[in-house]
Amino acid sequence: MHTVTANGATIPALGFGTFRMPGPDVLRIVPHALKAGFRNVDTAQIYGNEAEVGEAIANSGVARGHIFLNTKVWIENYGHDALIKSVDESLKKLKIDFSDLLLLHWPNDAVSLAEQIGALNEVKEAGKVRHIGISNFNTALIAEAAELSKAPIVTNQIEYHPYIDQSTVIEAAKNAGMAVTGYYGMADGKVFTDPILRDIVALPRKWLPSMVFPVPMAVSFHPMALRPYGTRIHNWRREGRRIPSPPLESSNPCMHSPTRGEC
Numbered sequence: 001m002h003t004v005t006a007n008g009a010t011i012p013a014l015g016f017g018t019f020r021m022p023g024p025d026v027l028r029i030v031p032h033a034l035k036a037g038f039r040n041v042d043t044a045q046i047y048g049n050e051a052e053v054g055e056a057i058a059n060s061g062v063a064r065g066h067i068f069l070n071t072k073v074w075i076e077n078y079g080h081d082a083l084i085k086s087v088d089e090s091l092k093k094l095k096i097d098f099s100d101l102l103l104l105h106w107p108n109d110a111v112s113l114a115e116q117i118g119a120l121n122e123v124k125e126a127g128k129v130r131h132i133g134i135s136n137f138n139t140a141l142i143a144e145a146a147e148l149s150k151a152p153i154v155t156n157q158i159e160y161h162p163y164i165d166q167s168t169v170i171e172a173a174k175n176a177g178m179a180v181t182g183y184y185g186m187a188d189g190k191v192f193t194d195p196i197l198r199d200i201v202a203l204p205r206k207w208l209p210s211m212v213f214p215v216p217m218a219v220s221f222h223p224m225a226l227r228p229y230g231t232r233i234h235n236w237r238r239e240g241r242r243i244p245s246p247p248l249e250s251s252n253p254c255m256h257s258p259t260r261g262e263c
Contacts, residue, residue, distance in 0.1 A: 006179035007152035015040030030056035044072035054094035070101035
């Protein structure tokens with residue numbers, strides 16, 4: 001298994017995301033993902049599916065110690081007391097004693113960053129999370145968060161695909177010793193239909209998703225699928241087989257929404 005190491009954390013490089021995945025689909029698909037070999041599962045309070053993620057993992061037959069599970073605190077819970085309470089609720093829903101990684105989901109200046117980071121450190125010191133991180137933070141906020149935190153911040157989860165240049169954010173994270181976790185990697189399925197990218201993938205022994213990312217070290221990815229196709233990709237690539245283009249309905253479900261929202 002490929003891993004990314006940053007600030008003391010060892011994170012499986014390929015994670016399985018559950019954004020916009022309804023509970024019944026989580027119960028159906030997450031076991032397929034784990035069977036295919038995924039060992040990094042991503043959810044969030046705002047996704048509304050933490051309970052189903054916890055149930056799917058508990059019933060998967062894969063030992064909890066073999067799964068890197070991460071969730072995210074939603075912006076409405078950034079006050080000190082609210083954050084701690086929300087983490088307790090997340091752990092209860094996920095049916096776990098601790099989360100491997102806990103992120104602040106989006107920047108929110110309604111609560112001082114010092115208070116947010118302080119509460120993150122508090123839940124880590126209490127043993128409720130192994131590692132802490134941030135998500136969608138720009139370069140200035142990366143530096144501020146790193147300076148405020150007693151515990152190392154291990155990753156910044158950001159949108160990352162061929163149509164957005166995140167090089168400065170990645171460099172800032174690297175300078176702070178953080179990894180970067182990429183989401184929305186297929187850009188609502190645009191990657192699969194882009195004529196330039198399809199010309200590139202037509203070259204011998206090239207697979208489109210592996211060609212479109214200038215993947216630096218310490219970047220992990222969280223793809224997702226509402227059908228088992230997404231997990232078959234993992235198996236096919238591991239076996240060295242050619243990867244066919246996915247049917248439209250099995251691409252990132254964000255593509256079926258008039259607005260992408262947050263992934």
